[in-house]
Amino acid sequence: MSERPKQVMVASLIPGPEPWLKRFLDCLDILDYPKGLVHYAFVEAQHVPLLHDWTKSKPNSWIRQANPEISNRYDKLAHLRNLVVDAHYHAALEGPDYLLWIDSDVVKVPPSLIKDLKKYDAPVIAPSVYIEGTSQFYDTFAFRYPSGQRFPAWGISHKGLIEVGSVGTCYMVASRLYSQSRLRYHGDDSEHATFCKQVRKLGERVYVDFNVKIEHANLPKWGKSFH
Numbered sequence: 001m002s003e004r005p006k007q008v009m010v011a012s013l014i015p016g017p018e019p020w021l022k023r024f025l026d027c028l029d030i031l032d033y034p035k036g037l038v039h040y041a042f043v044e045a046q047h048v049p050l051l052h053d054w055t056k057s058k059p060n061s062w063i064r065q066a067n068p069e070i071s072n073r074y075d076k077l078a079h080l081r082n083l084v085v086d087a088h089y090h091a092a093l094e095g096p097d098y099l100l101w102i103d104s105d106v107v108k109v110p111p112s113l114i115k116d117l118k119k120y121d122a123p124v125i126a127p128s129v130y131i132e133g134t135s136q137f138y139d140t141f142a143f144r145y146p147s148g149q150r151f152p153a154w155g156i157s158h159k160g161l162i163e164v165g166s167v168g169t170c171y172m173v174a175s176r177l178y179s180q181s182r183l184r185y186h187g188d189d190s191e192h193a194t195f196c197k198q199v200r201k202l203g204e205r206v207y208v209d210f211n212v213k214i215e216h217a218n219l220p221k222w223g224k225s226f227h
Helices: 021-029 049-055 073-088 113-118 191-201
Strands: 008-014 038-044 061-065 098-102 106-108 124-131 161-164 170-174 206-216
Touching: 008 021, 008 073, 008 113, 021 049, 021 106, 038 049, 038 073, 049 061, 061 073, 073 098, 073 191, 098 113, 113 124, 113 170, 113 206, 191 206
Parallel strands: 008 038, 008 098, 038 061, 124 206
Antiparallel strands: 098 170, 106 206, 124 170, 161 206
């Protein structure tokens, strides 16, 4: 008896009509995975016409608009991520087998991204993330070693799969952590880091595959600052 094909939900928080948004959506378009097995979930802070136009050709799409008045950045991000999780993963609804979080300022991914991460069937796994056009590692706040030490921005020499303490920007989560273990996002620290801490307390592991690389928009080139 053959195994049921695995479904993947690709989810992102969309703050607004940022100038690199089309490049981000183009990244989603090139993902090499059976279209009928891919679902999309977006939480937008305001109506973003380009996003709505893009989802017209994606029947498995879900969009919610939410911009709560929560002063702490990480509390707010945790709340928004939980909107996605609560809508698709609860006792009565298992949801797709994996949830792939990907920040909307990611501008370059390999077409094989889903397959590259899914092959491990890991609880949580991320690609390596670099700032576009540089060798500088991105999101050194969320990416941490098991000791809690943050990744350096420069000089990373890791190869292949390594176990880490936490990840961010883009990572795949096995849905059982949401539907069975009932894990959710919390603020205070990076919402990614607090989530990964819960995962590890369950005896599960968090990984980064340095053979898989994606690129984050070089925000200063767009007149923006890194956040």
